[in-house]
Amino acid sequence: MSGLANQVVAIVGGSSGIGRESALLFATQGTQTLLIARGRERLRESVDEIRANGGKAQEFPADITSPDEVIQLANQIRSQFGRVDVLIYGAAEFYLSPVEMMDCGLAKHAMEVNYWGAVNVTQAFLSLIRNGERKTIVFISSLSVPCTPPFLQHTLQLNTLFAGLLYLCGKN
Ligand SMILES: NC(=O)c1ccc[n+]([C@@H]2O[C@H](COP(=O)([O-])OP(=O)(O)OC[C@H]3O[C@@H](n4cnc5c(N)ncnc54)[C@H](OP(=O)(O)O)[C@@H]3O)[C@@H](O)[C@H]2O)c1
Numbered sequence: 001m002s003g004l005a006n007q008v009v010a011i012v013g014g015s016s017g018i019g020r021e022s023a024l025l026f027a028t029q030g031t032q033t034l035l036i037a038r039g040r041e042r043l044r045e046s047v048d049e050i051r052a053n054g055g056k057a058q059e060f061p062a063d064i065t066s067p068d069e070v071i072q073l074a075n076q077i078r079s080q081f082g083r084v085d086v087l088i089y090g091a092a093e094f095y096l097s098p099v100e101m102m103d104c105g106l107a108k109h110a111m112e113v114n115y116w117g118a119v120n121v122t123q124a125f126l127s128l129i130r131n132g133e134r135k136t137i138v139f140i141s142s143l144s145v146p147c148t149p150p151f152l153q154h155t156l157q158l159n160t161l162f163a164g165l166l167y168l169c170g171k172n
Contacts, residue, residue: 005030007085007134010077012064012121015042018140019090026086027055034077034084036060037091064091064117067124074124083131089118090140114141114154118161126168137165 009026013019014035027033027050035043035057043059050057058080062073077084095110097103118139129135139162141155 002029006032008032008034008077008081008083008132009086009088010034010036010060010084010125011088011090012036012117013090013092013140014088015039015046015059017090017092019088020046022088022090023057024050024053024055027053027057031056031086032081033057034060034081036062036064036073038063064121065112067120070120070124074128077125078128082128083133084125084128085132085134086136086138087121087125087129088138088140089121091117092140111154111157115157115161118158122161122165 004026009023009031011019011023011026011034014023014033015037019035019037023033023035023046033050033056035046036059037043038061040059040061043061047057047059060073060076062069064070091113093110093113095103095106097107122137125137129137139158141158
């Protein structure tokens, strides 16, 4: 990772797991690191850790399954930064089950976060990404469970979102 100083990097799911580790790593390169998740306490802990190490970070609490909250979030980031150079989507609910035992409520919730959340954020952030220098979106998912719904379902669906973005790239 080089040339990232002062790039605006927004990390959805930045308070835990891969998102959090990405945030810590990006911040070491001098990025403006924006951490997005629901839980304020874990967000604050991650932001405090980045700042204690000399990095720049800010927390943005939001539930990305709510389109209204995501639009508000994008507006807030627009008014403060005007652009997003790199968007990382690492929000996830992990739910795996053999079909015959699957709890459909939990499976649908996983789809809400893992797929529809990605759609909400992509839609609301596209104009910010277009204003950015790197115009980069990273979706974090998993290939490790090829025969287990709903995991397979949202992984495949993310590919359709990705294909839609490639089509847009060709047009613009
Ligand atoms: N960890 C691994 O070893 C591993 C390996 C391969 C692939 N993956 C994939 O990588 C992705 C991330 O996994 P992870 O282990 O890093 O996940 P994680 O530690 O559970 O982190 C999930 C993040 O998403 C946020 N989040 C969940 N629901 C949200 C919502 N409705 N609105 C906003 N934020 C929300 C969580 O914060 P709040 O709950 O506070 O909102 C948290 O920051 C997943 O797709 C996973 O399958 C992980």
